[in-house]
Amino acid sequence: GQQLNQSPQSMFIQEGEDVSMNCTSSSIFNTWLWYKQDPGEGPVLLIALYKAGELTSNGRLTAQFGITRKDSFLNISASIPSDVGIYFCAGQANAGGTSYGKLTFGQGTILTVHP
Amino acid sequence: EAQVTQNPRYLITVTGKKLTVTCSQNMNHEYMSWYRQDPGLGLRQIYYSMNVEVTDKGDVPEGYKVSRKEKRNFPLILESPSPNQTSLYFCASSYDMGGTEAFFGQGTRLTVV
Numbered sequence: 660g661q662q663l664n665q666s667p668q669s670m671f672i673q674e675g676e677d678v679s680m681n682c683t684s685s686s687i688f689n690t691w692l693w694y695k696q697d698p699g700e701g702p703v704l705l706i707a708l709y710k711a712g713e714l715t716s717n718g719r720l721t722a723q724f725g726i727t728r729k730d731s732f733l734n735i736s737a738s739i740p741s742d743v744g745i746y747f748c749a750g751q752a753n754a755g756g757t758s759y760g761k762l763t764f765g766q767g768t769i770l771t772v773h774p
Numbered sequence: 775e776a777q778v779t780q781n782p783r784y785l786i787t788v789t790g791k792k793l794t795v796t797c798s799q800n801m802n803h804e805y806m807s808w809y810r811q812d813p814g815l816g817l818r819q820i821y822y823s824m825n826v827e828v829t830d831k832g833d834v835p836e837g838y839k840v841s842r843k844e845k846r847n848f849p850l851i852l853e854s855p856s857p858n859q860t861s862l863y864f865c866a867s868s869y870d871m872g873g874t875e876a877f878f879g880q881g882t883r884l885t886v887v
Contacts, residue, residue: 665816690874701778701864701878702817747816751872760805760824760873761832764817 665748665765672738673773680746680768681732688750688763691724691731696745696767705746706733738772745769776801780865780879787855787886795850795882797865805868806848807832807876808840810861817864823848824871855886 665682672678682691690709694702706717708724708731715722721734731750735742748765778799787793799806807822809832819832823842837859839851848867852859862883866876 663816668814690872692874699880701866701880703878704875707875749817749874751874760807760822760830760871762807762819762822762873762876763833764809764819766814766816 663748663750663763663765665768667768668766669769669771671771671773674738674740676738678735678738678742678770679732680748681730682748682750682765683730684750684763685729686752687728688752689728690751691722692749692751692762693720693722693731693733694747694749694764696747698744702747735770738770740772740774743770743772776877778865778867778877778879780863780882782882783880784883785885787884789856789886790854793852793855793884795852795863795865795884797848797850797879798846799848799865799867799877800846801867801869801877802845803867803869803877804845805871805873805876806842807866807868807873808838808848808850809864809866810834810859811864811881812861820850820863822873824873855884857886860884860886 696702706722713724745767808820809817821840823829865879868876
């Protein structure tokens with residue numbers, strides 16, 4: 660199946676620093692998503708991107724859908740302790756076509772924020 | 775409150791003993807899906823369903839079955855569990871037929887010994 664490579668695998672930062680993580684794919688995706696998972700919980704959607712080149716913000720979070728459709732990045736500005744968790748990218752390859760409901764997730768980025 | 779409810783939250787079982795993990799959503803979503811989460815591998819999709827009586831394989835369907843007899847429920851069935859199915863399982867539902875903007879359950883941690 661399709662694969663997403665997410666990097667970095669983990670990050671240790673100081674409170675107040677900005678964070679950047681990205682995902683790349685060997686094939687084209689029509690939708691890119693970013694989720695956050697808190698310990699002991701299921702993932703929660705942060706940002707959804709539906710159009711190549713799209714740049715979307717949600718508070719201190721900004722994500723972009725790469726022009727090539729094969730990558731996406733997530734930035735977190737001025738990190739705070741509650742940003743701690745695992746961040747996942749996810750992609751959907753076929754908008755309205757076969758395997759429409761099939762989602763592929765990256766391996767996750769574990770974020771630790773030191774106060 | 776809008777939610778996806780999985781049961782049980784924790785389960786330890788023995789190899790070969792059939793088990794079912796239930797999933798129920800109260801948002802009238804058409805789309806439901808099951809994932810397993812393993813360290814270093816992220817979430818991998820097992821099966822998904824875009825409507826009642828319609829199910830499709832995800833990336834790792836081997837060893838699992840699902841059914842969608844009614845909109846709100848999407849049980850995951852392991853007919854003959856094996857130790858390599860020890861994992862953290864998540865059910866999700868979405869108003870979006872492509873399953874993109876999904877609500878996830880709290881997870882079921884399964885151990886097969």
